[in-house]
Amino acid sequence: MIKILLPTDFSENAWNATEYGLRLFEREDCTFYLVNTYTPAIVHSRFMATTASGGLLEDNVRTRSESGLENIVEQIRSKKIGEGHQFETISSFSILTQEVKELVESENIDLIITGTKGASGFDEVFMGSNSVRIIKSSNKCPVLTIPNEFQYKPPATIAFATDFKRSFSPRILAPLKQLADRFESALQIVHIQQEEELEGFQKANRDAIMNYFAPIRTTLKSLPYFSSKSDVLQHYLVEHDVDMLAMVLYRHGFLEELVREPVIKRMAFHTRIPLLVLPE
Template sequence: MDCKHVIVPTDFSETADRALEYARALFRSDTCTFHLLNTYTPAIAHSRFMATSLHGSLMEENVQTASEQGLQQIVDGLLTKNANPLHTFKTNSSFNILTEEICNISDINNLHLVVTGTTGASGLQEVFLGSNTVRILKSAQECPVLTIPPEASFAPPKQIAFITDYKRNFNATVLQPLLDIASAYGSKIRVMHIKEEQELNKYQESNKSILSEYLSPLSHTIHEMPYYGSKAKVIQHFLEDMEIDIVSLVHYKHGFLEELLREPVIKKVIFHTNIPLLVLPE
């Protein structure tokens, strides 16, 4: 069986630790290499007051040491407690921007998934998804991303929602991470479409048929939901009614996810649930 490669960014917060635990549990039966990633950049607010470049260099060395030691402590803990012989860990400490380093790692490895917590060490619960998570979703166009809310705990996903407007076509590569999870756990996929129009046009009908073909080996159902002003609220009600364990969608440029991101109510609704969000790249 091929080894999966999963990137787990960490800022050493409890939220990041939870995301890692979720990832390990999700892939507990898979041969998997987890790339634990911590990136750091100079604190501009402080470095501008440094008297010499030497001070700046020392600061960078101290941050690098703390980063490397923090990552190694995580690995040491994983290897001494609840170790899984199918799992290996690599540490990546980098003086770089987070999203760029994720792309660097994914270029070298056959990346399966990025798993990230939705808030970081700042603990700001009202920060939408966490600024780093939003950057990852927007910039990692070729990386599937699974975001883990702070209060989420792993349970085998019995119900997976797939939200779509049928306005773009589908292919096996895009859907593969979703299909893999559903296949591994015997999950039921609940396809949800918010009905803004009276009828689907021919292109949407074609995309709907193509999607059904890809999902045909798996248990799945199609759901048409009425639109009543807020897509986020429609989604929230659907997730609750269907007892969804993971919600998924495809991230198209100028597509459904970006539309949701612009909706003010989103901060209070969908991403403040305890349901992980699987974002698939176009």
């Protein structure tokens, strides 16, 4: 039984991510955990005070949260996607990242699926603040982010971007391999060539990755470094009609740089496809 966590703020983007997850695992036996938290990102001491008015406010917000989750389950069931799907709802007076972290541990979650933007949905933002926080705090569970309005289609082609400067254990790469196996996807190992030739340790890491994915249709793509890394990668994804991008989040890596850059710098990287983030 695959266990999938679906954080939601009841936005259209969150529902789109939910529907994508349902269709991606349509033929699998899954338990989907729908979670909504209703504590502000920064909790004020007076908000937490146990006053009569504070208690009433909390009750009202909890009721809205619980009814919102019930509505999502009803909407899911009306779609009739996946006979082997089960659903659990969690409405929690908590901070989202803390709740997600605890659920990953207590329920042995296999995958988190979230939208790239929240209720605000600003077009100029590469990824919403909650999505970034979930990725950064989920150091034991892969996260699949779904762009706003992305329409589901099976991932026939998946790109895995790496600079070969890290050696990755099978445990890190296993979720990507399982996904590619499930859909018989073509896997493209993408390297942005910033140097004339790879160092010895990079060649060893490259060969290890290629060997690990050998049972899958795997090709190696070296991209010329003509601009910024984000420009090169974005151009490649569009040019080759890639359905999903996978990357490992590690310290001082490209993905970490991307999610912490100011908005103006990351505007160039507007991936229109799902992004699978594998934790190091």
